[in-house]
Amino acid sequence: MKKLVALLTIVLLTSFNSIQSDVYICVSKGAKKYHLSKSCRGLSNCKHQIKAVTKKEAQNLGLSLCAWED
Numbered sequence: 608m609k610k611l612v613a614l615l616t617i618v619l620l621t622s623f624n625s626i627q628s629d630v631y632i633c634v635s636k637g638a639k640k641y642h643l644s645k646s647c648r649g650l651s652n653c654k655h656q657i658k659a660v661t662k663k664e665a666q667n668l669g670l671s672l673c674a675w676e677d
Contacts, residue, residue, distance in 0.1 A: 629660075630643055630661070631645045631657055633649055633650060634657070635655040638653075639669075641671070642676060643672075644676065
C-alpha cells in the first residue's frame with residue numbers, strides 16, 4: 608500500500624509540474640515577455656509564431672513574466 612501511495616504521489620506531482628511549467632512566447636527578436644495563457648492580451652500584438660515552452664526555457668531566453676499576468 609505504501610508503494611502505491613508513493614507512486615501516485617510521484618505521478619500527481621509530475622503531472623502538476625508539467626502543467627504549471629508551460630508558458631507561451633512570441634517567437635520574435637523583439638519579444639521580452641512570456642505569458643501564462645495563450646489568450647493573454649499581451650500576445651495579441653504578436654505577428655510571429657506563438658510557441659509553448661517551459662518557464663525555464665523562457666527565462667533562459669531572457670524573457671520575464673508579462674505585466675498583464677503578474
